Amino acid sequence: ARGADRMSSYGDFVALSDVCDVQTAKMLAREVSDGVIAPGYTEEALTVLKGKRKGTYNIIKIDEKYKPELLEHKQVFGITFEQERNEAKITADLLQNRPTVNKEIPEGAARDLLISLIVLKYTQSNSVCYVKDGQAIGIGAGQQSRVHCTRLAGGKADIWWLRQNPKVLALPFKDSIRRPDRDNTIDVYISDDYEDVLADGVWENFFTEKPEPLTREEKKAWVAQLKDVALGSDAFFPFGDNIERAHRSGVQYIAQAGGSIRDDNVIETCDKYGIAMAFTGLRLFHH
Structure with a gap:
């Protein structure tokens, strides 16, 4: 998260799907974060984590039996808004509809697209996520237009790549x-x-x-070498300008909801660059 959004103002929390072992704890001990939540911890891992931040590090154990209410409620100036929790299942089935000329999405790219969609499921809309080699490298969230998300996330992806120069x-x-x-x-x-x-x-x-x-010319040449990036969007792309910007940051695989009246323009722009795109038919647009 720090690498994808280094200037975030909220607290950084680590969420683990498996029991935290000592190797993971030692890695977390040297990384910047405010807490961790996991299904459990080994005794060795707890010993390491309890020493982080002079003993003030937040260590939370997940109650795996807990099931939140399906309907969420929010109050804004006396008005109550309701929506169902986002319980969308992110699976490979979402990548089957490929309207572009290039329909080839290798296994690693498919994994990255699914990671992008999982990130977007839990990210403030509007949002776009760039992923490479199994990690999010740029997230643009909470913007007023989708192209702003694409530019913001693309800029972060470029910075991530420049750090590898x-x-x-x-x-x-x-x-x-x-x-x-x-x-x-x-x-x-x-x-x-x-x-x-x-x-x-x-x-x-x-x-x-x-x-x-690192000169401007060197940076431009280095960013041009960024390839095989996957991009997910939490709703449809309304214009091809999003694809133009994504292409500049090495995007070659895209997963987005589809359903725009200008889908043909988006598909045409993808075909222009040989980008493989999947229409998921799934909006991850929650607030």
């Missing part, structure tokens, strides 16, 4: 730099404000020697 991986950080400070420094280094960390009298605070900047 050899120049970034080789940055000569001082051993004393803490991981959060290292992450923030990298974010500035790959931005247009790189001088904020490379200026004389400043770079000495972070590096053992002054790094060369």
